[in-house]
Amino acid sequence: MRAAQLTGDFGLDELKIREAAERPLAPGEIRIRVEAVSLNYRDLLVVKGLYARKLPFPLTICSDCAGIVTETGEGVTRVKAGERVSPCFMPGWLTGAVTEAAARGALGAFADGVLAETIAMPETGVVAAPAHLTAEEAATLPCAAVTVWHALVVRCGLQPGDTVLTIGTGGVSLFAVQIASMLGARVVVLSSSDAKLERARALGATEGINYVTTPDWDGELKKRGIAPDHVVEVGGTATLAKSIKSARMGGNLALIGNVSGGGETNVIPAFMKNLTLHGVFVGSREMFEALNAAVSAHGMRPVVDRVFPFEEIAAALRHLESGAFGKVVVRVS
Numbered sequence: 001m002r003a004a005q006l007t008g009d010f011g012l013d014e015l016k017i018r019e020a021a022e023r024p025l026a027p028g029e030i031r032i033r034v035e036a037v038s039l040n041y042r043d044l045l046v047v048k049g050l051y052a053r054k055l056p057f058p059l060t061i062c063s064d065c066a067g068i069v070t071e072t073g074e075g076v077t078r079v080k081a082g083e084r085v086s087p088c089f090m091p092g093w094l095t096g097a098v099t100e101a102a103a104r105g106a107l108g109a110f111a112d113g114v115l116a117e118t119i120a121m122p123e124t125g126v127v128a129a130p131a132h133l134t135a136e137e138a139a140t141l142p143c144a145a146v147t148v149w150h151a152l153v154v155r156c157g158l159q160p161g162d163t164v165l166t167i168g169t170g171g172v173s174l175f176a177v178q179i180a181s182m183l184g185a186r187v188v189v190l191s192s193s194d195a196k197l198e199r200a201r202a203l204g205a206t207e208g209i210n211y212v213t214t215p216d217w218d219g220e221l222k223k224r225g226i227a228p229d230h231v232v233e234v235g236g237t238a239t240l241a242k243s244i245k246s247a248r249m250g251g252n253l254a255l256i257g258n259v260s261g262g263g264e265t266n267v268i269p270a271f272m273k274n275l276t277l278h279g280v281f282v283g284s285r286e287m288f289e290a291l292n293a294a295v296s297a298h299g300m301r302p303v304v305d306r307v308f309p310f311e312e313i314a315a316a317l318r319h320l321e322s323g324a325f326g327k328v329v330v331r332v333s
């Protein structure tokens with residue numbers, strides 16, 4: 001079988017599709033024929049060597065996929081051959097608080113990932129894909145969508161009628177728009193593009209602000225009388241100060257990403273406003289299952305920006321880097 005791997009060095013040009021051996025299944029494991037893989041900003045960082053400087057090479061990249069179970073090892077009872085499943089981002093985090101071992105087992109960094117024709121997983125580390133979704137759509141859920149569910153529903157305690165602010169229109173942010181609006185919240189989106197803001201409105205966002213033409217978007221929010229209950233913070237150090245200023249007294253900030261880099265943050269308003277800052281790292285299998293139940297009940301469909309063939313993984317990662325609207329997917333089989 002073929003796998004997309006880093007073998008000797010970091011870099012998009014170092015990424016190779018190579019023949020790799022299928023290992024025999026251990027008891028409790030299943031084999032999955034990977035149909036589709038979705039890309040995350042993290043995959044770019046991994047490939048460029050910006051996620052960690054030392055990773056176990058050869059490394060199969062990427063964390064998110066959907067595929068069909070083709071083989072079950074001894075003692076497997078949770079899944080059957082023929083079912084479409086997705087591995088959890090951290091297959092070892094089933095419920096409760098995350099452990100260091102489970103975090104280290106996150107796919108596509110210190111542990112092998114999923115951009116391969118077949119993968120072997122513990123049966124406990126996968127969830128059933130929502131039945132109404134295509135493989136490409138289901139592949140988008142394990143990291144970005146679970147992170148948003150964990151952030152907004154589990155940590156921030158989102159309620160219908162609440163206001164959510166989300167930054168950008170990438171994978172995480174569009175799930176924030178879709179999940180928050182599906183649960184009855186009002187969603188404000190920031191983007192560098194007016195056209196993307198329009199498209200975000202069509203997905204359920206109630207308001208949009210262009211952060212390039214309106215760099216003082218925190219002031220603009222104030223002018224519009226909006227003080228978000230919850231901020232989905234993917235901008236990081238260059239947007240955090242404004243997010244803190246924007247949030248309502250006693251509000252929540254979910255610290256998720258750092259796409260903006262740079263910048264300094266005045267933390268004083270964070271405590272003067274009694275804010276709660278939640279560090280969020282994806283989520284557990286229990287959260288993934290709760291997300292999937294909601295996605296199925298509401299018939300929600302993730303936004304797939306573009307699908308690339310397996311052989312064009314480097315082009316797919318470059319497309320992600322250029323600012324996709326929603327998720328970039330690679331079709332494997």
Ligand SMILES: NC(=O)c1ccc[n+]([C@@H]2O[C@H](COP(=O)([O-])OP(=O)(O)OC[C@H]3O[C@@H](n4cnc5c(N)ncnc54)[C@H](OP(=O)(O)O)[C@@H]3O)[C@@H](O)[C@H]2O)c1
Pocket residue numbers: 039040041042143144147167168169170171172173190191192193196211234235238239255256257258259260280281282320321323324326
């Ligand atoms: N903690 C976790 O568990 C977790 C999980 C998933 C992702 N993440 C992190 O979350 C971040 C977003 O991930 P993603 O997969 O959604 O990335 P993505 O799909 O590449 O989207 C990034 C978006 O951020 C916006 N953006 C870029 N530069 C910006 C700036 N200077 N100020 C404000 N917005 C900016 C852009 O939106 P516009 O084009 O609309 O301007 C861009 O499309 C990354 O840092 C990633 O590592 C963390």
